[in-house]
Structure formats: structure tokens, C-alpha cells
Amino acid sequence: MAVxxxxxxxDAFLVCMNHALSTEKEEVMGLCIGEHRLADMTGRPMRVVGxxxxxxxxxxxxxxxxxxxxxxxxxxxxxxxxxxxxxFIEDKNTKTGRVLYTCFQSVQAQKGSEYERIEIPIHVVPHxxxxxxxxESAVELPRILCQEExxxxxxxxxxxxxxxxxxxxxxxxxxxxxxxxxxxxxxxxLQWLEDRLELNKHSIIKLQKEKERLTQxxxxx
Amino acid sequence: MEVKDDVVFKGxxxxxQQRVCLFMGRLMYSACAxxxxxxxxxxxxxxxxxxxxxxxxxxxxxxxxxxxEGFLLGEVRQEETLSISDSHIGSSEFxxxxxxxxxxxCAQLFSFYDYAGNVNEENLNRILKDRRKNVIxxxxxxxxxxxxxxxxxxxxxxQLTHILGIPDLVFLLFSFISTANSSTHxxxxxxxxxxxxxxxxxxxxxxxxxxxxxxxEYKVSSVPNTSKxxxxxxKEHGTEFFDKDGVMKDIRTIFQVYSALxxxxxxxxxxxxxxxxxxxKIQEEVNKLKEEIALRKRNSAEEERRLQExxxxxxxxxxxxxxxxxxxxxxxxLSGPSVEPSLERPVNSSSPPIYSTxxxxxxxxxxxxxxxxxxxxxxxxxxxxxxxxxxxxxxxxLNRQATGQEDQEEDDDEDxxxxxxxxSEQLQLPSLTxxxxxxxxxxxxxxxxxHSPPGS
Numbered sequence: 001m002a003v004x005x006x007x008x009x010x011d012a013f014l015v016c017m018n019h020a021l022s023t024e025k026e027e028v029m030g031l032c033i034g035e036h037r038l039a040d041m042t043g044r045p046m047r048v049v050g051x052x053x054x055x056x057x058x059x060x061x062x063x064x065x066x067x068x069x070x071x072x073x074x075x076x077x078x079x080x081x082x083x084x085x086x087x088f089i090e091d092k093n094t095k096t097g098r099v100l101y102t103c104f105q106s107v108q109a110q111k112g113s114e115y116e117r118i119e120i121p122i123h124v125v126p127h128x129x130x131x132x133x134x135x136e137s138a139v140e141l142p143r144i145l146c147q148e149e150x151x152x153x154x155x156x157x158x159x160x161x162x163x164x165x166x167x168x169x170x171x172x173x174x175x176x177x178x179x180x181x182x183x184x185x186x187x188x189x190l191q192w193l194e195d196r197l198e199l200n201k202h203s204i205i206k207l208q209k210e211k212e213r214l215t216q217x218x219x220x221x
Numbered sequence: 222m223e224v225k226d227d228v229v230f231k232g233x234x235x236x237x238q239q240r241v242c243l244f245m246g247r248l249m250y251s252a253c254a255x256x257x258x259x260x261x262x263x264x265x266x267x268x269x270x271x272x273x274x275x276x277x278x279x280x281x282x283x284x285x286x287x288x289x290e291g292f293l294l295g296e297v298r299q300e301e302t303l304s305i306s307d308s309h310i311g312s313s314e315f316x317x318x319x320x321x322x323x324x325x326x327c328a329q330l331f332s333f334y335d336y337a338g339n340v341n342e343e344n345l346n347r348i349l350k351d352r353r354k355n356v357i358x359x360x361x362x363x364x365x366x367x368x369x370x371x372x373x374x375x376x377x378x379x380q381l382t383h384i385l386g387i388p389d390l391v392f393l394l395f396s397f398i399s400t401a402n403s404s405t406h407x408x409x410x411x412x413x414x415x416x417x418x419x420x421x422x423x424x425x426x427x428x429x430x431x432x433x434x435x436x437x438e439y440k441v442s443s444v445p446n447t448s449k450x451x452x453x454x455x456k457e458h459g460t461e462f463f464d465k466d467g468v469m470k471d472i473r474t475i476f477q478v479y480s481a482l483x484x485x486x487x488x489x490x491x492x493x494x495x496x497x498x499x500x501x502k503i504q505e506e507v508n509k510l511k512e513e514i515a516l517r518k519r520n521s522a523e524e525e526r527r528l529q530e531x532x533x534x535x536x537x538x539x540x541x542x543x544x545x546x547x548x549x550x551x552x553x554x555l556s557g558p559s560v561e562p563s564l565e566r567p568v569n570s571s572s573p574p575i576y577s578t579x580x581x582x583x584x585x586x587x588x589x590x591x592x593x594x595x596x597x598x599x600x601x602x603x604x605x606x607x608x609x610x611x612x613x614x615x616x617x618x619l620n621r622q623a624t625g626q627e628d629q630e631e632d633d634d635e636d637x638x639x640x641x642x643x644x645s646e647q648l649q650l651p652s653l654t655x656x657x658x659x660x661x662x663x664x665x666x667x668x669x670x671x672h673s674p675p676g677s
Contacts, residue, residue, distance in 0.1 A: 005403075010280055010283040010284050011280070013279070013280065013283060014276050014277070014279070014280040017272075017275075017276040017279055017280075018272060018273060018276045021272030021275060021276060021428055021430060022272060022430055022431055023430050023431035023432060024428075024430050024431075024432055025431070025432055060405060087428075088428065088430075090425060094368070094411070094423065095411060095412070095423035095424060095425050095426075096368060096409050096410070096411050096423075097409070097410045097411070097425075097426055098407055098408065098409050098410075099279075099407070099408045099410075100405065100406065100407045100408070101405070101406055102404055102405040102406075103404055103405075104404070119400075119402055119404030119405065120404055121402055121403040121404050122403065122404060122406070123403060124283045124406075126283060126284040126285075126286070127284070128284060128500075128501070128504060129497040129498070129500055129501040129504075130493070130497050131497075132494050132497075132498075135490050135493060135494050135497070136490070138490075139483075139486050139487060139490045142479075142482075142483055142486065143483060145431075146479055146483070152439065153439070153472075156439045156440075156441065157468075159441060159442075161442070161443070162440070162442070162443050163443040163446070163452065163455060164455045164456055164459030164460075164462075164463075165443070165455050165459065166440050166442075166443040166444075167459075167462075167463075167469065168459060168462050168469065169440055170439050170440060171462065171469035171471050171472050172471065173438045173439050174469075174472055174475070175471050175472065175475045176438075177438075178475050178476070178478075178479050179475065180431060180432075181431065181479075182478070182479060182482055184429060184430055184431045184432070185431065186479075186482050186483065186486060188271040188272065188273045188274075189273060189486060190482070190485065190486050190489060191271070191273070191322070191323065192271070192273035192274065192277060192323070193486065193489045193490055193493050194489060195277075195323045196277075196493050196496075197489065197492055197493050197496055199326075200493070200496035200497060200499075200500050201496065203500055204496065204499055204500050204503060207500065207503040207504060207507055208503060210507050211503060211506055211507050211510065214507060214510035214511060214514060215510060217514055218510055218513055218514050218517070221514065221517045221518070221521070
């Protein structure tokens, strides 16, 4: 039973896009947490309902590998969906940049044949405030990047046959990479958080005034 | 001007502003910053925006049922890069860097201008406050429209340039299009420099990112070396770098910097989270109050109407309606957050309320219109037909857009671009339902199926 449509809350959309735009040299991936809306709402807790990954510089359509991966996921959960964000695309002639996103599932045309993708409608649904879970996901990214770097370095560091110069070199690579992460991810993230905080403060003041005005108006009726 | 003709400048014409000194085989060059004439001066534009700011604009746009707009804050720098080549003596390249640091979203459309495109400086200052000095441009997000500035946008842009005193004000246009079945969506963006001549109108916008931090730069083996001298020197002096546990000191130090930064990120994130919850709560309270008010007004209007009808049946001459109920009705119809005076249609008290049965609890600007499914504005041939030939090469339509459909008549522009989903226009809803049924051929897609994905 294919999924009829996917609703992606705008704050989740924000986090996915942040993640996709974090690097143009590799594909990033993550999982989508949500719920299935069935005719009979059973009030099940949130769970993983899909996966997303990025296609930097390449077409938004899933590759054969992507379609196969999606098919595997669907074996565990028929309602599992796949999202792809294509970014860092630019038409040099018109200087037009593009970011695309698509939603798909996989289907087997005939028994034993290759999987094909089927398109699933996806709508980004307005969500005025940014949810706690989304904020936490957003600040998780630098942590994950640092952890990956540490893991790689640890493996290298365990090689004992390296001479001091090579060890110093590797240590510097680690330092350099961490610096890149801080300036490319942590820094801009922190700036965005500060701006958002500022925006919220102003919004709260405005809303507070409006609330007072409306309260008075209601009282006068 | 000291020149050794036979050595360097074989027949090349030197302009008086350039001074070139030849000294001991080194060429020292100094140039003035002004335009020194053909071949000696090239200006390259570069623009960047952080992924977080970009995503934030997308987020605000996604939350708007209508078009969305705001200001771009940042910095414009000019960097001079000197390059000396055989063909151009001392050609100086000026790199104009436009850095977008963040954006200031507008809460609604028409917040600082009116239908004619007249900018209200007071409103502008109220929106920008002390951030006015950081403005370098503005942006607009539209759905299903062409990648070019509308006439009104051009008018507004000129005024902003003048009012803000920024000769090189930029305009970032986001255009959103979807496939007919809504499975795939594209956000296109172009950065315009409308104040320059036609030639130099568009600038590439880059999004700096992690890019090339490759973990493959780690060395897994040392260069083979049997020299005992080498081994002893690097061992003796290399120890400076390591602590007693054999771990590089730098690693610990940089990790501390990272930890401190991450802690701060976490702390600010908590503050943001709190502010989001407070904002959510007050917004809910405001919504409830509005609902309550609308309900009460509706009920009292119903009451009045019933009384009126009852009175009309029993008595030949109707008692005059109390003004207060009428004015409250007109108030509900026309009130909305900072609606421009030009939008309010005066309703005199004797005319019947037109929308008494369709009063919405929320302010008119909250009408949620269905998202247009198809490309192209109603009544116009879809401009994106042929958009993309699968490999990003420019097709006719793209060329049309690039070489400037600014020549289009004003009327045309008004129609197509003012397909801008103007929700704040209370009495005239754009006919979006029409576009829902307009199918969009799947082959319209850039990077379509014809483009076989790289094996991955």
C-alpha cells in the first residue's frame, strides 16, 4: 500500500535543508521521524517513517542504488518514504541556483525485475514555531561531524609505525578539519540561533501588545 | 614612469596612472583603484549566503501562504587582486564580494510600500530599526512566476536604493515551482543587481559549506626513510608537539575550543527553544482572542439582523440601526494587521454587509490558499516550457529570461508577477483553483529522466 502523501513540517524541512547545504562534497543523510495518519488514529508514538539524503551537484532523482535501498526499507515498513534534496546546482548561463526536493517509494514492476521509483506527493506544511526536536537536531550536526572526525583520527592514531613528522601532520589535519567545521557549521549555526532569538524577542513583544489590545476589545464587547 | 622598454613592455601602451618599477628582476606594481582603461581593470562579482540564512528564508517562505519578502543584511567588500600576465601589464582585478550575513523577514506584504510601489520611509525604519545600516539588498519569494523582477519590484528597488543610499542594492528572487503531482519541487534563486547596466545584472550566489574537508588527508604511512639523522632530529624536536601521553597537544587544545563552542551553541539553542515556546503560547492566546471576538461579533450581528427582520415584519418604518454594530461589522471585514490605507474600501453605513456570512475568525491575511500545483500564471503560456533540457543547458525560455524580458509591457508584468499570491488583498482572491487543474507535463522537469543518474 503506497503512501498517498507526505506532509513535511516546515521546521523539519528547515533542518533537512540545513543538513543538505552543510557540504557539497559528499551526500549527507538522516532519518525522518513522524507518524502515519491512518483512518483510525491509533495514537502511536512517533517513529522513524522515512529517510532523506542529499544530492549535491547532481540530479534530484534517486539513483538505482537509492531505489534499491528504499525498497529494502519498505520490506520492513511498507509506509517508509524516501526524500532527496538536490542542491548546489547552478545554471551558469542564467546564474540561477536551484534547490530541489522530491519524495519517492519503490515498487517492483514484475516479480524478479529491478525496482522502480514511484513519486509520492510531498507538501511542506507551515509550522510557525520551531519545535524542540528540530532545534536539537540542528545543533546535533556539529557534534556528529566532530565525532566522525575523532573516530577517524583515533584509527589513524593507533597506527604505531608512523614517525613523529607524520603524526604531527595527522594531528594538524585533525586540527584543520575541526577548524573547518567550526567556521563552516558551528559559527553560522550560532549566528542563526542568535538571529532567531532576536526575532522571537521582537515577535513576542508585538504579540504581547496585540494580546492586550484584543483583550481590551473583547472586554468592550 | 621608469620603464625599461626592451625588457618588459614591448610596444605595450602604458597609461599615465600606472607606475611600474623594474628592479633587480622583480616587477613591482602599484595601481590606482580607479578605472584605468581597457584591459587594466576587471571587476568580478561574487556573492555568498550561509546555508543557515538560505534555509531560514525557505522556512519563512514555507510558512507564508502568500509571497514572502524581507531584507538582506550583510557586507560588501572590495578586494583587489593583482595579477601580472604577459598579455596584460599589471591588470588589476577587483573582486566585489557581497556577503549576506542574515535576513530580516517582513511579517506581511505591503509593509513598507503600497500597490503603486511607493516606499514609505517611516514604515521602512520601523521594520529595520538599527539594522538599516546593514542592509545590502532585499529578497522576494514567489510561487510559479518567472525569474525576473516585476515592474513593481523594480519601482520599489529604485526607491529603496535612493532612500537607503545604497547605489549597488541587490535583489534576490526566489521562485518556487512544483510538478503537477507535487512529488517534486524546485526552488530557483537569482541574485540581481538591477542598478547596473543590463550586461552585469545577475550574480552567482554561492553557499559556503564544509566543502573539501577531506578525511582522506590523513597519512596512514610515513615516507620510507632509513636516515638515522632524520629519525633522531625529528624525534628530539618533535616531542614538543606531544604531551606525556603521546597525544598531540594541538589536538587537545583545538578540541577545547570546539567543546566550548558547542557548549555555547547548546546554551543559545536552549534560549531559542524557550523563546519559541513563549511565542507559540502567546500566538495561541492571540488566536483564541480573535476567535472569541469574531464569534461575539457574529452572534451580535445575527441578533441584530433577526431583530431587524422581526421589526420589519411588524412595523412599517424600521428603527434606525445603532451605528455601533455596523461599524463593528465593517471593522471585522476590513481590519487586518497594518493594512495600507489604500486597501480599505470605505463602506458607508447604509450598504448591506457583504461578507457577513463569510466572516473568518482570523484576520484576512491568514486565509490559507491552496498551494498552486502547476507552473505558469493563469492566462499566460507557461514560461517554463522547455525549462531545462535535462542537462542544465539554456533553452530558449531561459535565454529569454536572461537577456531581459524587462522589455515586456507593464501590463503584462502586472498580471504575471502579480500572480504573486496576494492574500492581503481581502476583496479579491486570486483564482488559484484554476491553476490546480492546469496539468504540468512531467517532461518539463530540469534534470529529468532523460538524464541518467551517475552510478553511485
